[in-house]
Amino acid sequence: MAEQDQNNGQGPLRIVLPSDGELYDSTLSFMRACGMPASRPNARRYTGSVPSIPGVEVLFQRSGDVTQKVEEGSAELGVTGLDRVLEYRNDESRAAVLIEDLRFGRCEFVMAVPNSWMDVTSLSDLADLALEFRQEGKQLRIATKYPRLLRSYLFERGINYFTLVPASGAMEAAPAAGYADLIADLTASGVTLRENQLKTLDEGTILASQACLIANPELLSASKKALGLARSIVELMEGHLRAEPFYRVTANVRGTSPEEVSSTVLARPDLAGLRGPTVARVYNVEEQDWFNVSLLVQKDQLLEAVDHLRDCGAVDVAASQLSYLFDGHSEAYKTLFGEGA
Numbered sequence: 001m002a003e004q005d006q007n008n009g010q011g012p013l014r015i016v017l018p019s020d021g022e023l024y025d026s027t028l029s030f031m032r033a034c035g036m037p038a039s040r041p042n043a044r045r046y047t048g049s050v051p052s053i054p055g056v057e058v059l060f061q062r063s064g065d066v067t068q069k070v071e072e073g074s075a076e077l078g079v080t081g082l083d084r085v086l087e088y089r090n091d092e093s094r095a096a097v098l099i100e101d102l103r104f105g106r107c108e109f110v111m112a113v114p115n116s117w118m119d120v121t122s123l124s125d126l127a128d129l130a131l132e133f134r135q136e137g138k139q140l141r142i143a144t145k146y147p148r149l150l151r152s153y154l155f156e157r158g159i160n161y162f163t164l165v166p167a168s169g170a171m172e173a174a175p176a177a178g179y180a181d182l183i184a185d186l187t188a189s190g191v192t193l194r195e196n197q198l199k200t201l202d203e204g205t206i207l208a209s210q211a212c213l214i215a216n217p218e219l220l221s222a223s224k225k226a227l228g229l230a231r232s233i234v235e236l237m238e239g240h241l242r243a244e245p246f247y248r249v250t251a252n253v254r255g256t257s258p259e260e261v262s263s264t265v266l267a268r269p270d271l272a273g274l275r276g277p278t279v280a281r282v283y284n285v286e287e288q289d290w291f292n293v294s295l296l297v298q299k300d301q302l303l304e305a306v307d308h309l310r311d312c313g314a315v316d317v318a319a320s321q322l323s324y325l326f327d328g329h330s331e332a333y334k335t336l337f338g339e340g341a
Contacts, residue, residue: 012057013229014075019046019060023211026104027079030211034240035323036233055229064088070095070216076226077233081105083186083209087146098215098332099237103244105211106188109146111204113182114175115197122202127159134161143167143180150184153206172196213237213332234333239324246274246322247302249295251314252282261291264312271301271308296322
């Protein structure tokens with residue numbers, strides 16, 4: 001509550017970002033791509049700013065602490081992995097997921113067993129093994145950093161006989177070292193698991209995770225200034241994410257009228273743009289029968305769209321990647337703060 005009073009309409013908006021680890025560089029790159037680079041004087045400083053949005057203060061914290069900082073009111077917004085949010089937030093959490101997928105930091109939370117377990121390839125095999133251990137007076141030991149997510153996943157699938165072994169650092173050696181029978185850990189490519197003679201189980205993927213944006217709605221609602229700054233951040237992130245797959249293609253096409261040119265382009269509706277072509281007359285002293293065509297197409301359709309325009313008689317074809325593509329409203333902002341926020 002003291003944090004909330006401190007920021008009641010007067011203080012800056014605080015966004016907490018990962019200070020190290022795999023998410024650190026990716027988060028800073030994402031912020032730059034969104035047009036709001038975070039400035040950090042040096043690696044030993046745990047505060048920074050967003051020069052392009054005056055009034056925004058950055059706090060750098062360990063990825064695992066970001067959710068707690070947002071919950072307790074040390075920051076209004078935070079970027080961290082979805083896995084960490086689901087594992088660490090309280091049952092009565094004040095941290096809400098605002099944008100679930102920022103399209104970086106992708107990984108999977110999986111269960112992996114030694115390759116030598118030839119007869120254990122699926123979660124149902126593991127359930128049978130856990131029962132065998134139980135009948136022999138033993139418990140299946142699973143090393144993990146995410147006990148909450150793992151326990152819930154196993155209980156929901158009727159696996160009740162196991163012991164969770166808290167772990168820190170690299171867990172791939174746990175089975176070989178003898179302090180666990182198998183592991184549940186994050187993996188991006190599976191290479192480290194394979195190099196340590198481990199294999200993932202069928203139906204053993206507990207969660208597909210990625211970086212996300214979280215917010216403290218209660219704290220934001222206490223400050224109109226912070227709410228306005230939060231909207232700026234959310235709009236820029238959403239606009240960048242929406243624009244990422246799209247290119248704007250423009251070309252000059254000869255024709256007798258805008259209707260004729262648009263009809264020619266629309267002969268291929270799948271290559272005629274996000275909402276269709278925009279056609280405007282090109283004013284030229286010598287020739288009056290040229291029109292400029294503008295389309296929004298996805299990256300994987302770019303060359304096909306260029307060829308289609310060429311088939312329509314286009315010249316001077318230019319393409320540029322979009323920086324932002326805004327919808328009629330910010331879905332995340334509207335959903336979290338209401339229509340009139």
